[in-house]
Amino acid sequence: MDGNESAPRFPLPSEIADAPGAEGWRSMYPYFTRFQPEDDQRFWFYNSMHFPEPMPAFDTVTAEVPYSAIGANTARVFVFPTTLGIEHRIVNGRVYITAIPVTDPEEIGRRAAIFGERAAHYYENWDALYEGWKLRMRALIGEIESITVPELPEFEDLEVVTEARGVAQNHYVRENFHRCIDLFSKMWHHHTEMLMLGYGAYVVFFQFCQQAFPEISDQTAARMVAGIDVIMYRPDDELRKLARIAVQAGVDDLFTEGCSPDEVLAALADRGSAGQTWLAAFEQAREPWFNVSTGDGFYHHHRSWADDLTVPFTALPRYVAQVRDGSLADRPTEALRAERERIATEYRELLVSEEERGAFDQMLGLCRLVFPFVEDHKFYCEHWFTSQFFGKIREFGGLLARFGVLAEAEDVFQLHHTEIDQALSDVMLAWAAGGPPLGAAHWRPIVAERKRMLAALRDWSPPPALGPVPEALNDPAVRMLWGVTQQTIEAWLRPDESAIRGFGASSGIVEGPARVLTDVNQIGEVRDGEILVCPVTAPSWAPVFGKIKAAVSDIGGSMSHAAIVAREYGLPAVVGTGDATKRIRTGQLVRVDGDRGIVRVIG
Amino acid sequence: MESSGAPTRLVREIADLGAGDLASAGGKAASLGELTRAGLRVPPGYVVTAKAFALAMAALDPDGLLRDEIARLPADDLGAIGRAAAGVRARITAAPLPASVAAEVTAAHGRLGAGAAEVTAAHGRLGAGAAAVAVAVRSSATGEDSAEASFAGLQDTYLGVGGLDAVLDRVRACWASLYNDESVAYRRRLGLPEDGLGMGVVVQRMLSPRAAGVMFTRSPVTGDRSVVAIEATWGLGSALVAGEVTPDSFTVSKVTGEITGRRVGSKLRLQTFLASEPGVTAVAMPIEMRGRPCLTDDEARTLARVARRVEEHFGSPQDIEWALLGDDPAFSSLHGETADRIMLLQSRPETVWAARGRSPVASPQPRASDHILSRLGKPL
Numbered sequence: 001m002d003g004n005e006s007a008p009r010f011p012l013p014s015e016i017a018d019a020p021g022a023e024g025w026r027s028m029y030p031y032f033t034r035f036q037p038e039d040d041q042r043f044w045f046y047n048s049m050h051f052p053e054p055m056p057a058f059d060t061v062t063a064e065v066p067y068s069a070i071g072a073n074t075a076r077v078f079v080f081p082t083t084l085g086i087e088h089r090i091v092n093g094r095v096y097i098t099a100i101p102v103t104d105p106e107e108i109g110r111r112a113a114i115f116g117e118r119a120a121h122y123y124e125n126w127d128a129l130y131e132g133w134k135l136r137m138r139a140l141i142g143e144i145e146s147i148t149v150p151e152l153p154e155f156e157d158l159e160v161v162t163e164a165r166g167v168a169q170n171h172y173v174r175e176n177f178h179r180c181i182d183l184f185s186k187m188w189h190h191h192t193e194m195l196m197l198g199y200g201a202y203v204v205f206f207q208f209c210q211q212a213f214p215e216i217s218d219q220t221a222a223r224m225v226a227g228i229d230v231i232m233y234r235p236d237d238e239l240r241k242l243a244r245i246a247v248q249a250g251v252d253d254l255f256t257e258g259c260s261p262d263e264v265l266a267a268l269a270d271r272g273s274a275g276q277t278w279l280a281a282f283e284q285a286r287e288p289w290f291n292v293s294t295g296d297g298f299y300h301h302h303r304s305w306a307d308d309l310t311v312p313f314t315a316l317p318r319y320v321a322q323v324r325d326g327s328l329a330d331r332p333t334e335a336l337r338a339e340r341e342r343i344a345t346e347y348r349e350l351l352v353s354e355e356e357r358g359a360f361d362q363m364l365g366l367c368r369l370v371f372p373f374v375e376d377h378k379f380y381c382e383h384w385f386t387s388q389f390f391g392k393i394r395e396f397g398g399l400l401a402r403f404g405v406l407a408e409a410e411d412v413f414q415l416h417h418t419e420i421d422q423a424l425s426d427v428m429l430a431w432a433a434g435g436p437p438l439g440a441a442h443w444r445p446i447v448a449e450r451k452r453m454l455a456a457l458r459d460w461s462p463p464p465a466l467g468p469v470p471e472a473l474n475d476p477a478v479r480m481l482w483g484v485t486q487q488t489i490e491a492w493l494r495p496d497e498s499a500i501r502g503f504g505a506s507s508g509i510v511e512g513p514a515r516v517l518t519d520v521n522q523i524g525e526v527r528d529g530e531i532l533v534c535p536v537t538a539p540s541w542a543p544v545f546g547k548i549k550a551a552v553s554d555i556g557g558s559m560s561h562a563a564i565v566a567r568e569y570g571l572p573a574v575v576g577t578g579d580a581t582k583r584i585r586t587g588q589l590v591r592v593d594g595d596r597g598i599v600r601v602i603g
Numbered sequence: 604m605e606s607s608g609a610p611t612r613l614v615r616e617i618a619d620l621g622a623g624d625l626a627s628a629g630g631k632a633a634s635l636g637e638l639t640r641a642g643l644r645v646p647p648g649y650v651v652t653a654k655a656f657a658l659a660m661a662a663l664d665p666d667g668l669l670r671d672e673i674a675r676l677p678a679d680d681l682g683a684i685g686r687a688a689a690g691v692r693a694r695i696t697a698a699p700l701p702a703s704v705a706a707e708v709t710a711a712h713g714r715l716g717a718g719a720a721e722v723t724a725a726h727g728r729l730g731a732g733a734a735a736v737a738v739a740v741r742s743s744a745t746g747e748d749s750a751e752a753s754f755a756g757l758q759d760t761y762l763g764v765g766g767l768d769a770v771l772d773r774v775r776a777c778w779a780s781l782y783n784d785e786s787v788a789y790r791r792r793l794g795l796p797e798d799g800l801g802m803g804v805v806v807q808r809m810l811s812p813r814a815a816g817v818m819f820t821r822s823p824v825t826g827d828r829s830v831v832a833i834e835a836t837w838g839l840g841s842a843l844v845a846g847e848v849t850p851d852s853f854t855v856s857k858v859t860g861e862i863t864g865r866r867v868g869s870k871l872r873l874q875t876f877l878a879s880e881p882g883v884t885a886v887a888m889p890i891e892m893r894g895r896p897c898l899t900d901d902e903a904r905t906l907a908r909v910a911r912r913v914e915e916h917f918g919s920p921q922d923i924e925w926a927l928l929g930d931d932p933a934f935s936s937l938h939g940e941t942a943d944r945i946m947l948l949q950s951r952p953e954t955v956w957a958a959r960g961r962s963p964v965a966s967p968q969p970r971a972s973d974h975i976l977s978r979l980g981k982p983l
Contacts, residue, residue, distance in 0.1 A: 109980075220859055347829060356935060508862075
């Protein structure tokens with residue numbers, strides 16, 4: 001290194017200036033998310049994968065609760081030997097995180113003894129435990145779905161008296177709101193219950209592959225693991241099925257590009273038994289499969305198909321057209337399975353001895369055992385449960401709006417959950433006393449100011465990392481979950497302004513015109529051979545994968561659904577870029593390098 | 604594979620050779636024969652066998668006195684080695700070929716030229732005449748061990764040789780290269796005998812490839828056997844072998860065809876063969892080609908597939924020289940599939956990593972989950 005030049009470094013947390021126009025950002029977030037002076041001594045990185053946008057105050061619950069659950073699982077429940085939990089901080093609306101490692105060998109040894117016994121119990125009984133997990137998660141989903149938001153009518157129902165309930169509805173305003181938050185917390189505890197161990201199996205197998213095959217990519221190791229029959233494919237499969245039924249029943253003429261879900265559903269009701277056949281199939285598919293989020297469950301504005309039917313109704317016309325011309329194919333599951341086996345078998349044969357092959361079989365077997373959970377938990381947790389959760393919070397927003405505390409229901413997401421607690425107390429008191437709540441004067445200006453600040457915070461470019469450059473960053477969990485390695489840090493230190501960096505999720509290099517979509521409702525705009533640039537590729541985006549040349553997303557990791565689907569389709573993909581949707585414009589010629597995780601605008 | 608044909612033949616077709624002909628034809632020629640047998644493409648040609656070399660040496664040093672003199676030189680007297688070696692080289696290059704050798708080379712060369720003339724005639728071009736076919740004349744060492752393999756690099760190769768007389772000259776020049784100062788010094792340092800020395804000389808149709816280079820069926824950097832490592836430059840591979848360019852490099856998974864490493868080199872020099880000029884034409888690389896990859900991903904993957912076939916044929920990791928044809932009219936019948944445009948020029952066993960080996964990175968555990976503990980239970 002040139003002695004005259006100071007080594008590149010990241011800004012310290014204390015050096016970050018407030019984003020212009022959003023100087024009051026701190027008022028949106030709780031004190032325990034603020035950087036402290038001593039945090040300057042530690043390395044932090046921006047979790048753009050999960051939080052690519054500035055955080056609305058309520059949405060910080062999707063950091064607070066998961067990190068509370070993850071750390072509990074790794075540090076306290078399973079006692080992972082080399083890691084405690086993850087700390088998070090918010091600056092200018094962005095979430096930065098750091099893992100707390102355990103480095104003292106004696107301490108590692110003490111923890112390892114406990115970890116061994118506890119982890120083995122889960123691995124040895126994985127399938128049975130996963131069955132039980134699904135039942136518990138279905139029960140939690142049932143609970144969140146059953147929560148009601150009290151209407152607070154002028155007079156209570158007669159039954160409150162005749163059944164001697166003794167408790168008025170305003171009590172349940174708070175109790176039920178708390179239950180939403182509590183159930184969300186429980187859901188996240190169950191989410192991490194098996195996930196960290198699942199990732200542990202991946203980490204160990206990936207490490208083994210890297211030692212045995214130093215040139216292997218994580219993507220290839222992932223292809224040996226990937227399960228074929230996982231429920232995350234179901235929502236898209238259901239759409240294909242509905243397209244077939246539409247053609248069989250002869251109602252396919254209703255599914256045209258740009259069709260309105262309401263109009264189509266109304267028209268179907270007038271189409272006699274054919275219409276009824278389709279509507280019955282639709283109702284069956286809808287519950288639970290339309291509870292799939294258009295995002296990944298970390299922001300309130302990621303709505304589900306059930307919330308907004310335009311997404312499935314944008315995909316349906318395309319599938320209907322494919323049924324008509326005979327080109328609609330199911331996922332080639334047998335071919336995918338055969339290819340996965342071929343890859344695993346050929347790598348296995350390249351190992352040096354039968355001894356090594358025996359170890360490979362055990363580790364790969366363990367990965368395949370945990371894979372269904374690791375892939376499917378997202379449907380139960382981030383999609384199904386979380387869609388319901390945000391829906392309930394929106395209903396509480398509706399209550400606050402009805403009482404005039406907020407201008408509209410959606411504004412509830414501008415308040416931290418503890419602030420919603422206060423606003424609800426206000427409403428509870430006002431309903432009881434018979435006077436107006438005082439919140440309108442208090443909260444409405446706050447909401448307006450926060451919306452303004454969030455808009456200003458969007459213009460701030462968060463540094464990829466803060467604090468001293470670590471000597472070595474080999475944390476397997478950080479690498480597996482966030483794709484952050486020593487090379488990533490090197491690239492962050494020497495930014496290449498023309499390169500948009502993410503995580504290479506599926507290999508290959510292609511060039512093509514970009515199609516930037518900020519909303520899954522726009523998938524009808526995608527043309528053959530374009531490169532899809534989108535915020536996040538959840539299963540809702542599946543219908544376009546047959547059309548595009550490559551995929552680029554703001555959010556995602558190497559085992560993300562988008563990555564798995566892109567590998568199945570053999571499309572290059574770069575995920576987790578943070579801001580590709582802002583830096584690329586539709587029509588620009590881009591080059592996607594799925595090996596190195598780089599996207600460039602070339603014309 | 605056993606030797607075919609009469610071992611005493613002075614000249615043999617490459618297509619007739621196999622691994623069993625190593626001692627009589629040299630490693631390069633034998634490997635080209637094996638590649639042909641494996642169904643891979645090799646430029647057509649013939650080999651002037653070690654028997655021909657022995658005949659020539661018997662003629663100019665009938666009692667072996669010259670070679671005894673060299674064998675007695677002290678390894679550290681580079682001055683004496685230089686003088687003696689120069690003397691031998693002068694004798695070899697000045698002596699006419701034994702008549703039997705000259706006759707067989709002339710006949711083989713005629714057949715090679717006739718083949719080329721047929722190809723060109725079939726494409727509506729005038730045959731250039733049998734004797735005028737351009738060839739590469741390459742030494743083919745007969746030693747077997749790995750020391751000989753690196754030693755082989757000291758021996759000569761002549762590209763773009765046109766005309767029978769020039770070929771006969773270059774055959775003698777290849778023989779003389781056994782007596783390069785470095786080769787002699789090397790043999791003296793190791794105390795190798797002088798009398799068992801032999802060499803084949805390969806004569807093959809000259810190519811004018813679009814790109815060429817080397818490839819290894821394992822990573823030369825990490826020893827990883829799951830990949831093929833390719834180095835490539837525009838034009839003839841000689842620019843790469845001579846270190847005149849920083850080649851493009853590709854690392855391709857043998858299993859998935861995924862390109863896990865890709866670096867575009869700075870290719871500042873270009874060596875080509877022009878049918879109108881003898882030898883190799885070396886020029887500055889045109890600016891627009893310097894930083895442009897000389898292979899497409901698809902070509903790199905196809906090369907890797909070919910490399911894998913070579914490795915499977917020989918049963919061990921290989922170090923391969925290759926060329927990718929572009930618009931060479933003489934080979935235009937081969938256009939179409941990328942695989943059909945790949946010509947192999949040599950394959951030899953990879954020696955560096957083969958000698959190192961690797962111990963297993965893990966062994967089976969009583970329970971599969973024990974792997975998790977044994978790895979996650981250690982400091983990172």
